[in-house]
Amino acid sequence: MKKILVTGALGQIGTEMVLYLRDLYGKDNVIASGRRRKEGNILMEDGIFELVNVTDSQGLHEVVKKHKINTIYHLAAVLSAVGESDPQRLWDVNMNGLYYTLEVAREFGCDVFIPSSIAAFGPETPKNNTPQDTIQRPTSIYGVSKVAGELLCDYYSAKFGVDTRGLRYPGIISHTTMPGGGTTDYAVHIYFEAIKNKKYTCFLAEGTSMDMMYMPDALESAVQLMEADPQKLKHRNAFNVTGMSFGPEDIYAEIKKHIPDFEMDYDVDPIRQAIADSWPNSLNDSAAREEWGWNPKYDLALMTEDMLKVLREKLK
Numbered sequence: 091m092k093k094i095l096v097t098g099a100l101g102q103i104g105t106e107m108v109l110y111l112r113d114l115y116g117k118d119n120v121i122a123s124g125r126r127r128k129e130g131n132i133l134m135e136d137g138i139f140e141l142v143n144v145t146d147s148q149g150l151h152e153v154v155k156k157h158k159i160n161t162i163y164h165l166a167a168v169l170s171a172v173g174e175s176d177p178q179r180l181w182d183v184n185m186n187g188l189y190y191t192l193e194v195a196r197e198f199g200c201d202v203f204i205p206s207s208i209a210a211f212g213p214e215t216p217k218n219n220t221p222q223d224t225i226q227r228p229t230s231i232y233g234v235s236k237v238a239g240e241l242l243c244d245y246y247s248a249k250f251g252v253d254t255r256g257l258r259y260p261g262i263i264s265h266t267t268m269p270g271g272g273t274t275d276y277a278v279h280i281y282f283e284a285i286k287n288k289k290y291t292c293f294l295a296e297g298t299s300m301d302m303m304y305m306p307d308a309l310e311s312a313v314q315l316m317e318a319d320p321q322k323l324k325h326r327n328a329f330n331v332t333g334m335s336f337g338p339e340d341i342y343a344e345i346k347k348h349i350p351d352f353e354m355d356y357d358v359d360p361i362r363q364a365i366a367d368s369w370p371n372s373l374n375d376s377a378a379r380e381e382w383g384w385n386p387k388y389d390l391a392l393m394t395e396d397m398l399k400v401l402r403e404k405l406k
């Protein structure tokens with residue numbers, strides 16, 4: 091029987107991951123955790139929520155012990171754009187948080203899911219059809235923490251036998267919880283603004299292509315990887331995965347098919363633009379497809395249809 095702890099449960103992916111895992115494994119077997127409570131949030135009312143700051147190893151240790159946790163979905167992290175304004179805090183949360191998680195996993199024999207990111211690549215990486223195994227010299231502190239995290243997971247897996255698995259997530263698009271301070275966030279904001287104001291000012295320039303994925307595919311991919319036969323996995327901790335690749339002008343054109351009077355202009359943020367320019371345009375995810383059957387369901391057209399349908403209801 092799985093007993094799962096989700097760190098960073100109040101974040102964009104965490105909130106939906108907890109609900110998804112509870113559906114699969116049972117409400118009482120999935121413990122949500124975060125560094126503060128958020129009254130009114132569904133996770134405060136339905137199932138167990140524990141206060142856990144991942145930079146406090148003792149607190150993490152106590153919760154894992156108390157609930158006899160055997161699997162950790164470690165989602166607590168500071169994202170790319172906000173990380174550039176406080177690199178020291180990013181390092182503390184992303185690196186010390188991961189180190190304490192791996193240590194507690196080693197001690198209690200837990201399996202660990204840890205997302206890496208397209209940020210693990212850099213300007214010297216081949217930009218198009220980016221291979222699974224290639225140059226990784228990221229220039230953002232977030233990217234540096236992601237490469238270091240991939241390596242640390244490889245180490246814990248080889249040295250201590252901790253079953254660590256991970257995906258290089260692209261930008262994740264969802265309608266439930268807003269992302270907090272990423273470079274790909276525009277692709278979420280644009281849908282909300284299209285419904286609310288029929289106008290959006292994009293902080294990335296036209297032609298900035300990046301990989302993206304719709305939340306249902308992101309949730310399914312994590313569980314699919316965690317349930318995959320270990321004998322078949324050659325790349326445990328850092329699978330390239332993507333659902334689609336587009337730039338601001340493509341998502342704008344797709345939304346405009348549904349909202350003809352939607353308008354978009356540009357006010358480029360140099361910090362986020364520099365980060366986006368250092369990331370790939372499109373990933374090659376054939377290793378994930380071959381080793382554990384990755385097969386995303388949503389492309390830009392299907393995702394846009396669904397996002398607009400849900401948000402129209404929600405923002406009515």
Ligand code: AKB
Pocket residue numbers: 169170171206207208209232259260261262271272273274275
């Ligand atoms: C970000 O933009 O920082 C994240 C990511 C791609 O890891 N969404």
